[in-house]
Each structure stands twice: as structure tokens, then as C-alpha cells.
Amino acid sequence: MTLALGLLAWEGISKFFLPVIFPGPLELLDRIFAIYSDPASYRVVGQSLSRIFVGFIISMLAGTAFGILMGLKRDVEIFFDSWIMVLLTVPAVCWAFLSVLWFGISETAPILTIVLIVFPFVVMNIWEGTKALENDLIEMGRVYKADRPLMLRKVLIPQLTPYIFSSLRIALSLSWKIALVAEAFGAGSGVGQELINWFQDTRVDMMLAWGASFMIVMVLIDRLVFRVWERRVFAWRPQFAT
Amino acid sequence: MKGRADGVKSAALRAASIALLLLLWSVASRLVNDPDVLPGPLEICRIIATDLATVGPEGHSAYFDIGITLARIMIAFVASMLAGIGIGLAMALSAALERVLIAVIPLLLTMPSILMVFLAVMWFGFSEVGGLVAVMAVVTPYVAVNIFQGTKATDKSLIEMGVTFKARTPLLIRKVYLPQLMPYIFSAFRYAFGMTWKVVALAETFGLKYGIGYMFFFWFGQFNMTQVLAWIVIFVVLMLILEHGVFARLERRAFAWRDARRRPSLA
Amino acid sequence: MMSAPTMSEQTARPGASILTAVAVRNLTKTFAAPGAAGRFTVLDAITLSVGEGEFVSIVGPSGCGKSTLLNIIAGIESHESGAVMVGSRAGHAGSQARIGYVFQSPRLLNWLTVQANIEFVLEAQNIPRPRWQELVAKHLALVGLAGQEPNYPLNLSGGMQQRLAIARALAIEPDVLLMDEPFSHLDAITARKMRFDLLDILAKARTTILFVTHDLSEAVFLSDRVYMMSIRPARIFKEVRVDVSRPRRPEDSRILDLEKTLVREFFGALEAK
Numbered sequence: 001m002t003l004a005l006g007l008l009a010w011e012g013i014s015k016f017f018l019p020v021i022f023p024g025p026l027e028l029l030d031r032i033f034a035i036y037s038d039p040a041s042y043r044v045v046g047q048s049l050s051r052i053f054v055g056f057i058i059s060m061l062a063g064t065a066f067g068i069l070m071g072l073k074r075d076v077e078i079f080f081d082s083w084i085m086v087l088l089t090v091p092a093v094c095w096a097f098l099s100v101l102w103f104g105i106s107e108t109a110p111i112l113t114i115v116l117i118v119f120p121f122v123v124m125n126i127w128e129g130t131k132a133l134e135n136d137l138i139e140m141g142r143v144y145k146a147d148r149p150l151m152l153r154k155v156l157i158p159q160l161t162p163y164i165f166s167s168l169r170i171a172l173s174l175s176w177k178i179a180l181v182a183e184a185f186g187a188g189s190g191v192g193q194e195l196i197n198w199f200q201d202t203r204v205d206m207m208l209a210w211g212a213s214f215m216i217v218m219v220l221i222d223r224l225v226f227r228v229w230e231r232r233v234f235a236w237r238p239q240f241a242t
Numbered sequence: 243m244k245g246r247a248d249g250v251k252s253a254a255l256r257a258a259s260i261a262l263l264l265l266l267w268s269v270a271s272r273l274v275n276d277p278d279v280l281p282g283p284l285e286i287c288r289i290i291a292t293d294l295a296t297v298g299p300e301g302h303s304a305y306f307d308i309g310i311t312l313a314r315i316m317i318a319f320v321a322s323m324l325a326g327i328g329i330g331l332a333m334a335l336s337a338a339l340e341r342v343l344i345a346v347i348p349l350l351l352t353m354p355s356i357l358m359v360f361l362a363v364m365w366f367g368f369s370e371v372g373g374l375v376a377v378m379a380v381v382t383p384y385v386a387v388n389i390f391q392g393t394k395a396t397d398k399s400l401i402e403m404g405v406t407f408k409a410r411t412p413l414l415i416r417k418v419y420l421p422q423l424m425p426y427i428f429s430a431f432r433y434a435f436g437m438t439w440k441v442v443a444l445a446e447t448f449g450l451k452y453g454i455g456y457m458f459f460f461w462f463g464q465f466n467m468t469q470v471l472a473w474i475v476i477f478v479v480l481m482l483i484l485e486h487g488v489f490a491r492l493e494r495r496a497f498a499w500r501d502a503r504r505r506p507s508l509a
Numbered sequence: 510m511m512s513a514p515t516m517s518e519q520t521a522r523p524g525a526s527i528l529t530a531v532a533v534r535n536l537t538k539t540f541a542a543p544g545a546a547g548r549f550t551v552l553d554a555i556t557l558s559v560g561e562g563e564f565v566s567i568v569g570p571s572g573c574g575k576s577t578l579l580n581i582i583a584g585i586e587s588h589e590s591g592a593v594m595v596g597s598r599a600g601h602a603g604s605q606a607r608i609g610y611v612f613q614s615p616r617l618l619n620w621l622t623v624q625a626n627i628e629f630v631l632e633a634q635n636i637p638r639p640r641w642q643e644l645v646a647k648h649l650a651l652v653g654l655a656g657q658e659p660n661y662p663l664n665l666s667g668g669m670q671q672r673l674a675i676a677r678a679l680a681i682e683p684d685v686l687l688m689d690e691p692f693s694h695l696d697a698i699t700a701r702k703m704r705f706d707l708l709d710i711l712a713k714a715r716t717t718i719l720f721v722t723h724d725l726s727e728a729v730f731l732s733d734r735v736y737m738m739s740i741r742p743a744r745i746f747k748e749v750r751v752d753v754s755r756p757r758r759p760e761d762s763r764i765l766d767l768e769k770t771l772v773r774e775f776f777g778a779l780e781a782k
Contacts, residue, residue, distance in 0.1 A: 002345055021365070078255045083263060089481045091443040093455070094474045097462045101470065102279060177354040181444070184356060192356070199360045199448075207364075211357045219352060403616040406583045406608065407681070409633030417629050421620040 023205040031209035045214065048179055048190040051107060055114025056175040062115075063122025063171075064164060068156070070123065071130020087120035092181045100186035110182035110190070117178050118171050125170075129163030130156075169226050176218050281468045289472040299460065300452070308476065311442065311454040314370070318377035319438040325378060326385020326434070327427065333386065334393035343386070350383040355441050356448075363449035373445040380441050385430045392426030428493055432485070439481055529596060530685050530717040531559040531582060536591035538577060551577055553742035554591070559685065559719050561596075564711065566720040566728035567745075568775075569738030575721040578743070579687045582719065583608050595685060607634065609678030609686045609716075613694055615670040617662040623649070623673055624658035627680045634681045648676040651710055668699040675710065685717045692727070701759075704731060708756070725775065729768050730759050737771065739778055746778050747771075 007025050014024030023031070035041045070077045070084075095116045099109035137155055183192025191214045198207035264283050271282035281289075293304040333340045359376045366372035396419060404414045446455020454477050461469035536555040539548040551574045559565045569575050580586040582593055595606040617626050627645045636644070649655050652672040662670055671691055678686055692700040704727065711718065722728050728735045729751055737747040749771060753763050 002342055006342075006345070075255065078252050079259045082256055082259055085482065085486070086263075086478060089478045089485070090474060091440045091477070093444050093447050094458060094470075094477070097458060097470055098474075101462070101465065101467055173352075177356070180354050181356050195356065195360065199364065202364060204361065204364055207357075207360060211354070215352055215354075399612070399614070400616055400618065402585065403610070403612060404629075404633065405585050406580075406610040407630040407633045408605075409629070413629075413633055417618060417621065421618070424620075 019205045020203050023208060027205055028209055028212065031205050032213045035206075035209055035213065044189060044191060044194060045217070047187075048176075048183065048192065048214070051110045051183070051187070051190065052114065052172075052175045052179045055111045055118065055179065056172055058111075059115050059118035059122055059175070060168060060171055063119045063167070064126050066119075067123040067126025068130050068160070070127045071133075077127070084120045084123055087116065088124070090116070092117050092178050093185075096182045096185045099182065105186045105188040107187070109185075110179055110187045110192075113182035114175050114178050118174050121174060122167050122171050125167040126160065126163055129160050133159050165226075165230065169222060172222065173218070176214075180214075278465065278467050281471060285468055286472050286475055289468050290476060293469075293472060298457075302452075304476075307453050307457055308480070310452045311446065311477075312480070314373060314446075314450075314453065315439050315442050318374055318381070318442060319435055321374065322378050322381035322434055322438060323385055323431065326382045326430065327389050329382065329386040330389025331393065333390045340390075347383045347387055350379065351387070353379075355380045355437075355444055359441065359445045359448055362445070368449045368451065370450070373442065373450050376445050377438055377441045381434045381437050384437065385434050388426050388430035388433075389423065392423045395426075396422045432493075435485065443477065529558050529594075530561045530563070531557075531596070531719055532592070532594045533557050533578075533582065534592045536578070536581065536588055536593060538574070538581060538586070538588045550742040552581075552588070553744045555743070555745055557736050557745060557748075559717055561717050562715055563734065564718045564720065564732045565734045565736065566722060566732040567736045567738055568722055568725055568728045568771075569743065570740050571723050573738055573740035574743035575723075575738060576689050579610070579689050579719070579721055583610055583687055606685065607681050607683040609681055609683035611671070611674050611678050611686070611688045611691045613690045615662070615667075615674040617670060617673060617677075619662045621662075622658065623654065623660050623662065623665075626662065626673065627677050630677055630681055636681065644680045644682075648680040649673075651679065651713060652676040653706065666699075667695050668703060671695065671703065672706070675707070679710070679714055679716065683716065685719060688718060688720045690722050693722070693724070707731065712755070725771055726759075726764075726768050729764055729771065730757060735771070737775060737778070747774060 011024040011026065014022050014027070016022075019027040066080075070080060092113065095113045096109075099112045099116075103109045103112065133156065137159070138151070179190070180192040180195060183190035184196040185192075187193060191210055194210045195207055198204075198210065268282050268284075271280045271285075274280045277285065297303055298307070329343070333343055355376070358379045362372045362376035362379065366375055400418050400422075401414060404418050409417075442453075443455045443458070446453040447459045450456060454473055457473045458470060461473065534556050536552055537550065538552040539550050541548055555578060557565070557567070567575055567578065577586060581588050582595065595608060618629060621629065624645050627648065628641055631641050631644060645658065646655070649657060652675055654669060654672055654676060657665070657669075657673075662673065665673065671694075675691070692703050695703060708731065720728070720731060732751055735749045735751060736745050737749070738744065739746050749767070751764075751767060753761060753767075757764060
């Protein structure tokens with residue numbers, strides 16, 4: 001109900017403006033349709049998606065491993081926490097610039113940018129999660145003389161699963177937003193590039209069409225992949241019992 | 243005892259890690275041997291010193307750019323926090339508002355900041371207003387949601403206790419309600435601050451005149467790696483001081499009462 | 510042994526006057542029954558009274574509406590019919606009675622110091638600021654928490670927190686003190702000590718108490734009179750006077766006998782349903 005009213009209000013307000021300045025929902029849909037009728041657009045989206053996923057996966061794997069290490073070993077934690085802090089403080093746009101200056105217009109630049117931002121984020125999340133682990137259960141494992149690999153597999157990782165899971169979702173969400181920034185600067189292609197092109201052409205309608213449609217794609221991926229997956233991973237929790 | 247030795251060891255490890263970082267940087271830059279790719283830490287320091295001492299390419303000093311950026315950050319941050327807290331509280335008070343915003347806010351939260359910046363610049367021009375709007379569009383919804391969730395989590399039994407003792411609404415809000423919201427306000431605070439300066443940097447890069455972000459963009463356009471890195475370092479150092487120096491201290495004092503039993507979680 | 514329960518004023522506790530502090534007449538409270546038509550009666554024509562300076566308990570199983578009754582007397586819940594009167598001690602301006610309330614859980618403001626927690630209710634009750642220092646110190650000493658002013662509630666044990674809650678309620682110099690199973694969340698040893706302490710405190714403070722509990726032995730040990738309440742709907746089905754002089758010992762045979770009698774009557778009343 002609210003949705004319908006909102007759309008009507010939007011359409012109404014947009015009548016006061018040119019579509020290139022403030023498109024209404026109908027104009028937007030029209031542009032989106034135009035974009036996806038063109039096969040070249042799929043290539044563009046595909047390029048963005050591939051960079052996002054590569055960057056995301058590298059960040060998750062490296063980030064989880066390093067986060068666990070930092071959570072378990074106090075010395076490693078103290079040594080590297082300042083590095084992580086610094087990494088977290090550099091804004092995405094700076095890494096985007098640096099990556100382009102180092103690697104030029106390429107695939108590497110946006111992927112590197114994604115990793116440099118998402119990796120420290122995952123590390124922080126997993127690190128906090130590891131520190132919050134139940135000592136009782138670890139103690140119990142020790143009493144029964146469980147060895148390191150067994151402890152990792154059956155005690156630590158299962159407890160970390162919620163953190164890994166929430167990191168996955170947020171890391172993916174972060175990855176695609178960073179990808180857009182990185183591509184805007186210098187990938188030569190991709191959705192981010194489209195955004196900045198239309199920005200420079202002052203075409204709000206096209207820019208929003210690309211932006212909104214890409215957002216929808218990413219939200220769909222999140223819903224489809226993670227919601228389904230979550231049910232299976234957490235089946236042991238009472239709220240998911242059927 | 244152990245505490246003291248631990249403290250010394252920690253400090254030593256931290257010092258060693260920073261030293262190692264600088265060392266690796268130095269070595270890497272020597273190996274690459276190309277100031278357009280990786281200038282060493284010493285060159286960066288020299289350039290920073292020069293930048294601070296002389297007039298920059300646009301005809302004003304570095305301090306001006308730094309000052310402008312800090313001013314933008316502060317104004318945008320305060321505006322976003324106030325708006326966010328206000329909206330969050332309003333949502334708690336008005337079910338109608340809650341219904342409307344519950345639909346709109348997730349949308350705003352999903353939108354990438356670059357899109358916000360582009361839209362704000364296109365609609366409000368390359369101006370301070372555009373920059374402010376961009377930041378608020380990103381940060382305010384986050385703060386509002388946080389505060390709103392905080393209002394849902396307040397302990398009703400304590401309000402009831404206050405009512406039995408005939409406390410009136412202003413007293414209840416001051417002593418019972420707001421303190422329970424503080425952890426939420428604080429965690430929103432820290433995250434909002436982080437987001438604010440990132441969006442300000444982005445906005446300055448794309449659309450604003452003057453400021454550290456503008457310097458990034460300018461030197462990037464000149465392919466001057468040394469200057470780009472120099473300005474990045476300036477920015478990072480400033481933000482680190484603000485985030486960890488100011489906020490960490492504030493947080494510790496505000497939550498002294500919790501350290502009794504439970505350790506405050508890392509926000 | 511106990512004779513038949515009487516309402517005789519002559520054997521009232523020394524210091525208790527025949528002035529009534531709390532009077533409840535035919536109080537009825539209903540809730541809208543979820544799903545079903547009509548309303549669900551929580552309290553059914555409750556009539557009771559508390560004389561000034563008296564310690565009166567209401568005993569009943571959990572869930573029979575005792576807390577609701579206290580809330581109505583305290584003025585934070587409404588009722589459908591009947592009258593509630595809480596008299597005001599002479600000298601208090603206005604007719605608003607001062608009511609102190611000690612809950613099952615301490616309900617302290619953990620972010621305020623011990624001192625500030627008491628000051629909160631003093632401010633709520635519009636007690637003039639110059640008196641605060643003296644009231645806080647006096648009542649903290651009364652409950653055995655002297656010197657704890659700058660401490661935070663989370664640093665206190667469960668028993669100490671509840672004592673702070675009692676000090677808070679007494680600091681407003683209430684006309685009546687309502688207590689809702691205040692010791693039920695404490696361990697048995699602490700609770701036992703708290704009961705003794707409570708009697709000590711009240712001997713000094715001379716407050717009127719309306720005490721709610723599910724524990725018969727606690728009620729008999731502490732009170733001058735006990736009202737027994739049944740469940741669904743809640744009704745007072747018996748009133749008993751505890752004619753044992755103070756200070757009391759829990760092993761006193763008169764107390765134990767009375768307990769035994771009442772337990773029998775209680776189960777009798779429950780089974781009769």
C-alpha cells in the first residue's frame with residue numbers, strides 16, 4: 001500500500017523535471033529495458049561481476065585465515081593490529097587511484113582495490129569472533145585431548161560460522177560498492193564505468209538505470225544465495241526447525 | 243606483575259610492527275627504484291613537509307585544504323548524527339512514520355555512496371550543499387536505524403519502576419531512557435564517523451573544489467605518485483588520530499559503569 | 510497455639526495505630542481474554558486493609574495476580590471496579606500518598622552510582638535538594654550499605670542490589686512500602702539473612718508494609734497479618750493474625766505450627782477448586 005503511494009508520488013514529482021534530470025519510475029523502467037535489450041550490456045555487467053567475485057573470494061579466504069590467526073595468537077594480534085587499522089582507514093577512492101597508477105587500466109586494479117578494502121574488514125570481523133569464542137568449550141576439548149586440527153574443525157569453525165556468515169554477506173555488499181568506485185576510475189569497462197560516463201554526460205536517467213538495475217541484481221544474489229544457504233547451515237538452531 | 247610486563251611487551255611489539263612496515267616500504271621502493279611507482283617513506287615525508295610549507299598548485303596552502311576537509315567532515319557528521327537520532331526517535335514515537343521509513347531506509351542503505359555522490363552533485367551542483375547532501379544521504383539512514391533498534395531494546399521494567407516512584411517524563415527520559423540508548427548512539431557514532439570521512443573524500447574527489455580529496459584527484463591527474471601518496475598519508479594520519487585518539491577516549495569514559503562485570507564489546 | 514483468627518485491634522503490634530494506611534474494597538480487575546469473547550477476571554472483589562505501622566502479607570501461588578494487585582495500589586495499573594485508598598501520613602503536603610516499591614528484581618539504573626540511584630527517586634518525588642545528602646546517607650547506613658555512594662550497581666552482589674532497592678524505597682519516607690516477592694530471586698542463604706535484616710530495618714524505620722509472596726513461611730515469619738489468596742480468579746479466602754511477639758525466631762514453635770495449619774488450609778482451598 002505504502003509502496004503504491006510512494007511510486008505515485010515519485011511519478012508525480014518527476015513530472016516537474018526533465019527525465020534526464022529527475023526520471024520518474026516509468027522513464028526509469030524504459031531506460032532499464034533499453035539497456036538490457038542490448039546484448040553488449042550483459043558483457044559489461046559480467047565484467048563487473050567477475051571482478052567482484054574474484055576480489056570477494058580472495059578477501060574472504062585470506063581474511064578468514066588471518067582473522068582466526070589474530071584471534072588465537074595474541075602476539076600476532078598485537079603486531080598486526082596497527083597494519084589492519086591503517087588499511088581500514090584508507091578510503092576506497094585512494095586505493096582506486098593507487099591501483100590504477102600501479103597497474104593501469106586493467107582487471108588487476110579494481111580487484112586489488114576490492115581486496116585492500118574488504119580483506120581488513122573480514123579480518124576484523126573474524127578476529128572479533130575468534131576472541132569471543134566460548135572458553136568453556138575449548139577447555140572441554142583440551143580435557144579430552146583433542147588435537148589442533150580436530151579442535152579447529154569441530155569446535156572453533158562451527159562457533160565461527162555465524163561470524164563467517166555475516167562477514168560473507170557484508171563483504172559481498174561492500175565488494176560490489178567498492179567495485180563501482182574502482183571501475184569509475186580506471187577499469188575501462190564495467191558498470192562503474194557506465195556510471196561515471198553518464199555522470200559526465202549529465203544523464204541522471206541513464207545513470208540511475210544502470211545503478212538501480214545493478215543494485216537489484218546484487219540484492220537478488222544476496223537473497224537467493226544467502227537466505228537459502230543460511231537455512232541449511234543453521235539447521236541445528238531451534239528457529240529453523242520445521 | 244604480568245600486567246606490567248605484558249604492557250611493555252605490547253608496546254615493543256607495536257613499535258616493531260610499525261618499524262617493520264616502514265622498513266618493508268623502504269626496501270620495496272628501493273627495489274622498484276621508480277618514484278612514479280613507489281616512492282619511499284623519506285621522500286613522502288619530504289614532500290609533505292614541502293607541501294605544508296609552501297603554496298600549492300591552486301594558489302593556497304596545504305593547511306587550507308586540510309582545514310576545509312576537516313570542516314566538511316565535522317559539519318556533515320554532526321548534521322547526520324542529529325538528523326539520524328531525530329529520525330530514529332521519531333520512528334519510535336510514530337508508528338506511521340515507522341511504516342513509511344522501514345521501506346525507504348533499506349533502499350538508501352543499499353545504494354552505493356558513489357551513486358549518492360553523483361546524484362547529489364548532479365542535482366545540487368558542485369557545491370558544499372551537494373557534498374553535504376551526499377554524506378547525509380549515506381550516513382543518516384544508518385544512524386536512524388541504529389537508534390531505532392536501540393529504542394526497541396530499552397528495558398520497560400525500569401520505566402515502570404520510574405513510574406511507580408511518580409517520576410515525570412522529562413526525568414524518565416533523562417535518567418532512564420537516554421542512558422540505555424547511549425551504547426547505540428555510540429556505536430552509530432563511530433561507524434557514522436568512519437562513513438562520513440570516506441564519503442567526504444569521495445565527494446571531494448569527484449565534485450568539490452579544495453580539500454584533501456580534491457588534491458588526490460589533482461595529483462592523480464598529473465600522474466604524480468609521490469604527491470598522491472603524500473596526501474593519502476596526511477589523510478590517514480589525521481583520521482587515525484581522530485578515530486582512535488578522540489573516540490576511544492570518549493567511549494571509555496562514558497561506559498565506565500559497565501566495566502564492572504561485562505567488558506564493552508568492540509563497537 | 511493459635512486461636513481462631515481475629516481482627517482484634519487490641520493485640521495489634523505496638524506502635525501500630527488504628528489508622529488505616531491502605532484500604533482496598535471490592536477491587537475487581539479484568540483483562541480482555543485473548544481469542545475468547547468477554548473478559549477474564551484477574552482480581553475478584555478483593556477487600557483488604559493495612560493499618561499504619563503494620564506488616565501485612567498477601568500469600569498466593571505464582572500467577573494469581575498478586576503483582577497486579579500491588580501495581581493497582583501503586584497507581585500504575587487501572588481497575589474496573591472497587592475502591593483503593595492509600596492514606597497519607599499527617600504532615601505530607603497534598604493528598605498524594607508516598608508509595609515506595611521494591612520489585613522482584615532490583616530495577617536499578619546501572620549507569621548511575623548508588624547515590625544517584627536514590628537521588629533519582631528523590632527528584633521524582635519532588636523532595637527538596639538540600640535534604641538529599643542526609644536522606645541518602647541515612648538510608649544507605651540503614652540497609653548496611655554505608656560508604657557505597659560512589660559505587661556502581663553492577664559491582665554489588667544480588668543481595669546488596671536488593672538492599673539498595675530497599676534503601677531507595679525508604680529514602681522517600683513513604684506512607685506505605687509495597688514489596689513484590691523481593692527475595693525470591695536471591696539464593697536461600699542470602700534471602701534468609703535479608704529477612705532478618707528487613708525486620709531490623711523496619712524496627713528502626715517504622716514503615717507500613719504490604720508484602721507479597723508465594724512463600725508461606727516467609728509471610729508468617731515477617732508479618733503481623735497474612736491474607737491468603739487463591740488463584741484464577743484471585744480472591745482473598747482467609748485472613749490470619751500472627752500473634753507472636755517480636756523479635757521472632759524462625760524456629761519458634763508457634764510460627765511453625767501456624768505455618769503447618771496454613772499450608773493445610775491452602776492446599777484444601779486449592780483442591781476445592
